[in-house]
Amino acid sequence: MVLALSAGKIQQHISAIASGFLGDWLENRGNGLAVPMTLFVDGKRLDVRNPKLDAPGGTLCVSIHGLMELESVWDFPGQAGEHYGTRLAGALGDTTALKLRFNSGRPIYRNGQDLASLLEQLVARWPVPVERIILLGHSMGGLMIRSACHFGSVQAHSWVSKQLECVYIGSPHDGSWLAIGAHKVAETLNKVPRDYLKVVGEVIDLRSEGIQNLSRGDVFEPGTVEQPLIPEARHYVISGLLAKTENHRVNVMFGDALVHESSARGARREGWELSGIANFPGVDHIRLAHHPMVCGQLQEWLV
Amino acid sequence: MKGPDNHMHWWLGVADLLGHGLQHGAVKLKRVHLSIADESFRVLETIPVTRSGSRLVRACHHSVSHVSYTSVSLAGRAVADLAGSLRSRVATAPVN
Numbered sequence: 173m174v175l176a177l178s179a180g181k182i183q184q185h186i187s188a189i190a191s192g193f194l195g196d197w198l199e200n201r202g203n204g205l206a207v208p209m210t211l212f213v214d215g216k217r218l219d220v221r222n223p224k225l226d227a228p229g230g231t232l233c234v235s236i237h238g239l240m241e242l243e244s245v246w247d248f249p250g251q252a253g254e255h256y257g258t259r260l261a262g263a264l265g266d267t268t269a270l271k272l273r274f275n276s277g278r279p280i281y282r283n284g285q286d287l288a289s290l291l292e293q294l295v296a297r298w299p300v301p302v303e304r305i306i307l308l309g310h311s312m313g314g315l316m317i318r319s320a321c322h323f324g325s326v327q328a329h330s331w332v333s334k335q336l337e338c339v340y341i342g343s344p345h346d347g348s349w350l351a352i353g354a355h356k357v358a359e360t361l362n363k364v365p366r367d368y369l370k371v372v373g374e375v376i377d378l379r380s381e382g383i384q385n386l387s388r389g390d391v392f393e394p395g396t397v398e399q400p401l402i403p404e405a406r407h408y409v410i411s412g413l414l415a416k417t418e419n420h421r422v423n424v425m426f427g428d429a430l431v432h433e434s435s436a437r438g439a440r441r442e443g444w445e446l447s448g449i450a451n452f453p454g455v456d457h458i459r460l461a462h463h464p465m466v467c468g469q470l471q472e473w474l475v
Numbered sequence: 476m477k478g479p480d481n482h483m484h485w486w487l488g489v490a491d492l493l494g495h496g497l498q499h500g501a502v503k504l505k506r507v508h509l510s511i512a513d514e515s516f517r518v519l520e521t522i523p524v525t526r527s528g529s530r531l532v533r534a535c536h537h538s539v540s541h542v543s544y545t546s547v548s549l550a551g552r553a554v555a556d557l558a559g560s561l562r563s564r565v566a567t568a569p570v571n
Contacts, residue, residue, distance in 0.1 A: 183485060186489075187485070190492060194492075198488070198492070201491065201559075202562065202566075203488040203491050203492065204484035204485045204486075204487055204488030204489075204562070205485065205488040205489065205492060206488075366510060367506045367507070367509070367510035368506070368507040368510045368511050370506075371503045371506050371507050374503065375503065
């Protein structure tokens with residue numbers, strides 16, 4: 173039994189990684205490795221068309237993972253099923269904590285569109301009236317929230333008009349240095365008149381559209397004019413840094429390992445009004461998704 | 476059901492990905508191999524004593540490499556095609 177569960181988890185992780193690298197291609201081929209968008213409550217899949225829960229809350233707290241991750245990234249180490257959502261639900265009361273799993277290799281705007289539609293369907297069919305929605309996004313998940321908010325607002329979705337709070341945790345709004353680096357390396361190698369170097373560039377170029385979106389933090393459909401954060405919601409930003417000393421050279425070079433603090437704050441974006449900004453030196457990119465200090469900050473802002 | 480919980484669908488997905496990886500990976504590896512080898516052959520080409528011999532060796536080397544990599548690539552394509560066809564059969568099979 174234990175072996176079977178482990179094998180299932182390994183399969184899920186392989187699917188998440190393959191989807192992150194080649195998710196758009198896998199989806200187009202109908203490949204079984206492509207991860208479908210799914211909501212989970214207490215570790216069980218939720219049927220959005222007919223959500224049945226023992227005690228549905230009037231507040232929904234949806235946690236959205238990042239590139240190549242699974243919803244399990246939110247769980248505190250050694251405490252499966254305990255995450256920011258459940259802690260907030262415990263403190264707020266009348267709250268249901270949900271976790272989203274999705275194909276992180278698809279273009280972010282397409283995942284954003286699907287998330288907006290999913291939330292619309294969920295709110296319409298939720299057993300009790302939904303009054304408040306908290307969206308927690310780690311890394312790419314934060315970009316998806318921005319995208320979903322934009323589409324939800326444009327399409328006049330009802331969920332956007334609820335008390336909406338969006339938290340972007342280590343999200344590369346201005347791009348990730350690693351994705352930018354990969355893009356530049358591929359571009360340079362493709363220009364070199366040596367076939368063996370061109371091949372390396374071509375292999376780097378195989379990366380999914382989702383990864384390519386991370387090089388500039390693209391969240392809107394191509395051709396769409398840059399949009400500010402939607403005014404209907406409150407927006408919070410959390411960033412991390414590798415070293416505990418804020419101005420440490422490592423932090424300047426690598427930020428939280430993948431995202432610089434300025435990118436997590438959306439420093440290059442115009443017209444952003446943030447309700448809260450918090451930075452956690454010494455907390456790296458992955459640990460931002462399950463760190464007690466981040467949890468404390470979320471409770472301070474949202475409870 | 477789609478996704479990793481459907482084992483047959485998932486394993487066919489793995490086979491499809493590996494088949495494609497083999498098919499296209501072999502072609503790319505061939506390009507890397509031949510272009511690196513050409514760097515050496517270019518040097519030998521500039522030396523009058525080795526010029527004629529290196530041309531013959533280059534032709535043999537490239538021919539054998541071409542046949543080897545193409546065989547691997549075709550095997551990968553066969554795996555991917557087989558996985559694709561089995562996936563279609565599974566998808567259209569009646570549910571008992």
